[in-house]
Amino acid sequence: MQQLSFFPSRTMALYVGRLFLIRSFSILFALVLVLQTLDLLGESGKILAVAGNGDSDVWRYVGMRIPQIIETFLPFSVLLGTILTLITLNQNSEVIAMKASGMSAHQVLAPLFLASFLVAGISFAFNERIVTRSTAALSAWQKVEYAKVPADSGVRANIWVRAGDDLINAGTVETHGPAIVLRDITVYERTQGVLSSMLKADSAKQVAGGWELTNAKRFIRRSGTLEPLGTVTALRGVRADQFTLAQVDGDELPFPQLSAAISDLEAAGRPVDALKGVLWHKISGPLSAILMPLLGAVAAFGLARSGKLFVRAILGMALGFAYFVADNFALAMGDLGAYTPFLAAWGPFILFALIGEMILIRTEE
Secondary structure (H helix, E strand, C coil): CCHHHHCCHHHHHHHHHHHHHHHHHHHHHHHHHHHHHHHHHHHHHHHHHCCCCCCHHHHHHHHHHHHHHHHHHHHHHHHHHHHHHHHHHHCHHHHHHHHHHCCCCHHHHHHHHHHHHHHHHHHHHHHHHHHHHHHHHHHHHHHCCCCCCCCCCCCCEEEEEEEEEEEEEEEECCCCCCCCCEEEEEEEEEEEEEEEEEEEEEEEEEECEEEEEEEEEECCCCCCEEEEEEEECCCCCCCCCHHHCCCHHHHHHHHHHHHHHHHHHCCCCCCCCHHHHHHHHHHHHHHHHHHHHHHHHHHHCCCCCCCCCHHHHHHHHHHHHHHHHHHHHHHHHHCCCCCCCHHHHHHHHHHHHHHHHHHHHHHCC
């Protein structure tokens, strides 16, 4: 019956899980302390160089930066916490005792899986509630080089919108008045994907049935002629909100808001594959904590006195770090459009889950 129970011993599960959590969060605390100190050495000079900034602004930066460091290095901490926990259990012959009692390798690791699932849940909630807000605030502050962040002027520059086969470019979009005004408009009119003409206008405002273009003229590609049109109504079916959608940064929005923004951008004809990859990674990223016990399990099994415990620990760290490299590479390929959003977010997770399970089965089961 013990072989059929995922947690054969409640006492053992609590002991191993507590050991794992204490080590993981202790390592995280040490990493955050060291990395924040190093980061502050480079940024504090820039912050204090701005007139009016003082010690309070330095501490404000620390408050914004620490959540980002925690988000980035929590999986590393779980990996190192896993390996340290399993090395300790192995050196004290506790793994041998568990195996001698009839427990399988998966049952030995079960408390770590449960604890890492808890860490993944905490990580997801922390990212959604705190990291996104601090990232947005810090990004806005850094864009003005740590000076006072100005109020939104209501002007957007170089906005692209797709309407059917046509592409629309607005040099500026003014949203601070009672009505949206587009300036320096260029409409690339295409037929079956081939450019047929270009419609240019100085300004445009929304009217019933479309947009009223001022001082419009059309260049016809085939004949090479320029046709003055004056004031005309065009862009039928194009909504105003398609021009007011700002540039979306997936790291600055929580999951529900990013999902809604992606839907709006899709309706506006904007490319969204990279954002979809970021959206899926908001789930697969925290869940990577569950992989760490599987990848670090190589440090748990085998005799400590064989002299290869250190080598197995290095192998476990190598597998974990290889996962993080593959994860970042897949996200980069997703940004370039080489990978689909699902593959960019979930491909490394599934691949290393299979690798870890294969190593565990071949070496122990």
